[in-house]
Amino acid sequence: xxxxxxxxxxxxxxxxxxxxxxxxxxxxxxxxxxxxxxxxxxxxxxxxxxxxxxxxxxxxxxxxxxxxxxxxxxxxxxxxxxxxxxxxxxxxxxxxxxxxxxxxxxxxxxxxxxxxxxxxxxxxxxxxxxxxxxxxxxxxxxxxxxxxxxxxxxxxxxxxxxxxxxxxxxxxxxxxxxxxxxxxxxxxxxxxxxxxxxxxxxxxxxxxxxxxxxxxxxxxxxxxxxxxxxxxxxxxxxxxxxxxxxxxxxxxxxxxxxxxxxxxxxxxxxxxxxxxxxxxxxxxxxxxxxxxxxxxxxxxxxxxxxxxxxxxxxxxxxxxxxxxxxx
Amino acid sequence: xxxxxxxxxxxxxxxxxxxxxxxxxxxxxxxxxxxxxxxxxxxxxxxxxxxxxxxxxxxxxxxxxxxxxxxxxxxxxxxxxxxxxxxxxxxxxxxxxxxxxxxxxxxxxxxxxxxxxxxxxxxxxxxxxxxxxxxxxxxxxxxxxxxxxxxxxxxxxxxxxxxxxxxxxxxxxxxxxxxxxxxxxxxxxxxxxxxxxxxxxxxxxxxxxxxxxxxxxxxxxxxxxxxxxxxxxxxxxxxxxxxxxxxxxxxxxxxxxxxxxxxxxxxxxxxxxxxxxxxxxxxxxxxxxxxxxxxxxxxxxxxxxxxxxxxxxxxxxxx
Ligand SMILES: Cc1ncc(C[n+]2csc(CCOP(=O)(O)OP(=O)(O)O)c2C)c(N)n1
Numbered sequence: 001x002x003x004x005x006x007x008x009x010x011x012x013x014x015x016x017x018x019x020x021x022x023x024x025x026x027x028x029x030x031x032x033x034x035x036x037x038x039x040x041x042x043x044x045x046x047x048x049x050x051x052x053x054x055x056x057x058x059x060x061x062x063x064x065x066x067x068x069x070x071x072x073x074x075x076x077x078x079x080x081x082x083x084x085x086x087x088x089x090x091x092x093x094x095x096x097x098x099x100x101x102x103x104x105x106x107x108x109x110x111x112x113x114x115x116x117x118x119x120x121x122x123x124x125x126x127x128x129x130x131x132x133x134x135x136x137x138x139x140x141x142x143x144x145x146x147x148x149x150x151x152x153x154x155x156x157x158x159x160x161x162x163x164x165x166x167x168x169x170x171x172x173x174x175x176x177x178x179x180x181x182x183x184x185x186x187x188x189x190x191x192x193x194x195x196x197x198x199x200x201x202x203x204x205x206x207x208x209x210x211x212x213x214x215x216x217x218x219x220x221x222x223x224x225x226x227x228x229x230x231x232x233x234x235x236x237x238x239x240x241x242x243x244x245x246x247x248x249x250x251x252x253x254x255x256x257x258x259x260x261x262x263x264x265x266x267x268x269x270x271x272x273x274x275x276x277x278x279x280x281x282x283x284x285x286x287x288x289x290x291x292x293x294x295x296x297x298x299x300x301x302x303x304x305x306x307x308x309x310x311x312x313x314x315x316x317x318x319x320x321x322x323x324x325x326x327x
Numbered sequence: 328x329x330x331x332x333x334x335x336x337x338x339x340x341x342x343x344x345x346x347x348x349x350x351x352x353x354x355x356x357x358x359x360x361x362x363x364x365x366x367x368x369x370x371x372x373x374x375x376x377x378x379x380x381x382x383x384x385x386x387x388x389x390x391x392x393x394x395x396x397x398x399x400x401x402x403x404x405x406x407x408x409x410x411x412x413x414x415x416x417x418x419x420x421x422x423x424x425x426x427x428x429x430x431x432x433x434x435x436x437x438x439x440x441x442x443x444x445x446x447x448x449x450x451x452x453x454x455x456x457x458x459x460x461x462x463x464x465x466x467x468x469x470x471x472x473x474x475x476x477x478x479x480x481x482x483x484x485x486x487x488x489x490x491x492x493x494x495x496x497x498x499x500x501x502x503x504x505x506x507x508x509x510x511x512x513x514x515x516x517x518x519x520x521x522x523x524x525x526x527x528x529x530x531x532x533x534x535x536x537x538x539x540x541x542x543x544x545x546x547x548x549x550x551x552x553x554x555x556x557x558x559x560x561x562x563x564x565x566x567x568x569x570x571x572x573x574x575x576x577x578x579x580x581x582x583x584x585x586x587x588x589x590x591x592x593x594x595x596x597x598x599x600x601x602x603x604x605x606x607x608x609x610x611x612x613x614x615x616x617x618x619x620x621x622x623x624x625x626x627x628x629x630x631x632x633x634x635x636x637x638x639x640x641x642x643x644x645x646x
Contacts, residue, residue: 134426135397142394143426146417146421146422148386149422150390151390152386152388152390152418153422155387155391156392156393156394156395157394157398158394159355159391159394160355160395160399160400163376163377163400164398164399183418186381186382186384190382190384190387
């Protein structure tokens with residue numbers, strides 16, 4: 001969890017925001033400064049792009065836009081135990097937009113749910129890292145890939161926790177294009193009706209869906225007003241700001257009597273100039289040349305990428321081939 | 328024809344669910360604004376905290392059920408068969424079937440015996456839909472006692488189940504000592520001249536047809552196949568081999584239902600003549616009895632199909 005302020009660079013989240021003590025102690029020990037979170041996010045973006053390039057298919061745009069949302073959760077908010085993914089009291093993170101699983105897989109691997117080397121098997125025959133998130137991968141809570149189902153699933157999870165008097169919270173990440181699905185609004189109504197205040201929805205508001213920009217495909221605005229009208233507390237934030245993300249998660253934790261929707265304004269393809277805001281990179285892998293450019297833009301030298309690729313289980317020859325042209 | 332006592336299978340479902348709710352605190356019920364019709368409201372009245380009426384929003388209902396299942400609950404999703412299968416099919420496919428979720432779906436008001444509500448409410452495709460999902464257990468109980476046991480078995484066994492029940496009263500063909508066995512055909516009547524294989528509300532007419540055939544010296548074996556998936560292919564192939572001809576009877580469209588699956592099993596073994604009593608088109612509004620008669624789902628229809636099988640057997644030299 002993010003610690004109380006220790007020096008100006010430390011996350012300014014104060015102790016009273018963490019009323020629940022982690023019962024098995026495993027995950028609560030680490031504390032991260034904002035700077036460390038940014039570094040984590042940078043490394044995770046690197047590994048997302050490497051694994052998608054290796055798979056030669058997959059969804060970089062939404063994986064890069066959600067990265068900071070996930071890093072803030074997995075390093076700053078969730079009470080979880082990567083060594084014990086089935087711990088009954090764990091907080092649940094549910095990826096509803098299952099195509100953006102490279103973001104989730106990479107965070108899970110960095111968190112220790114499974115070896116980082118698995119990331120180089122993404123989308124390959126026999127890998128547990130399926131093309132869309134599926135039950136069976138350690139840390140994956142739901143089979144997704146068909147848009148619109150995660151919020152409903154999350155209500156079931158959260159209500160089960162309420163019945164069993166377990167302390168966990170449930171977080172569901174939705175895409176903005178995903179909000180075109182009618183089921184999202186069935187779920188929005190049900191969550192408010194049953195006052196599921198342990199449930200937090202995060203909308204990755206990157207403004208781009210599969211074909212085009214969201215306002216071209218289907219006008220979602222006024223999006224916050226829609227969630228409010230359905231009975232939700234709504235927080236609108238910069239989805240790439242760790243202070244804003246952590247503050248929003250903690251405000252959600254303190255909300256009672258209604259669920260919270262965090263509308264996180266993000267940039268699709270964040271961090272890579274030619275992917276940013278570009279529908280073409282919703283579901284297309286970069287070439288090796290594009291990967292080299294992306295690594296440079298993220299601030300990684302060829303040697304650093306080579307070290308990362310080694311950790312991801314790539315053979316030396318491929319590492320040399322890919323990183324040779326990198327600066 | 329024998330007159331048999333009757334039971335309303337959806338009501339038996341509701342009573343069994345209530346009894347199970349008392350035994351197992353992990354059972355939760357989600358419904359789609361049809362809980363009174365399915366008798367799930369009996370559970371809701373007793374256990375309001377474990378009962379969630381979600382309105383007619385079946386997609387949400389199925390995905391929520393999956394969420395409950397992966398959080399240690401045994402969710403029963405209940406609504407009409409049409410709204411519990413076709414409408415949220417993708418949610419069932421990805422979230423329940425592919426994920427292997429421990430979700431139990433109860434589809435009531437199946438088939439044309441819904442009656443007056445007409446075609447939009449008459450599920451005649453649901454068996455095909457649910458049997459097209461690998462790993463899904465699909466049960467079509469023949470009567471009240473079998474419904475009660477099927478609901479209990481579905482609760483006890485892990486994994487996804489679809490149980491199909493009916494609106495109207497169904498003749499009771501089982502005695503009290505009956506033991507439902509998942510995935511096993513049940514021989515209701517011995518016979519060696521042909522086999523009638525039926526499920527659901529067509530089991531009683533199948534028995535009636537066999538009685539009638541017996542009066543003309545034809546001994547028909549009658550199998551009740553309540554588990555449509557996994558199908559008891561061995562019993563089907565054995566019946567084909569021992570009796571040389573098969574009639575199937577179901578309250579479902581002819582494609583993708585019991586008849587299709589039995590014919591497939593027979594063809595994979597040693598082929599014999601097969602005739603099917605099933606629906607060939609959408610029906611309409613009417614009383615259940617009128618519809619069953621007009622659309623060819625009576626004991627007489629089964630008997631006629633049996634005679635066609637006997638004719639085909641004779642013309643192919645006895646086999
Ligand atoms: C039910 C369903 N319909 C269509 C698709 C194909 N599809 C995959 S991603 C996508 C666009 C999603 O956009 P958004 O939710 O904004 O995702 P993000 O930008 O965060 O990646 C579509 C239409 C799908 N996966 N599921």
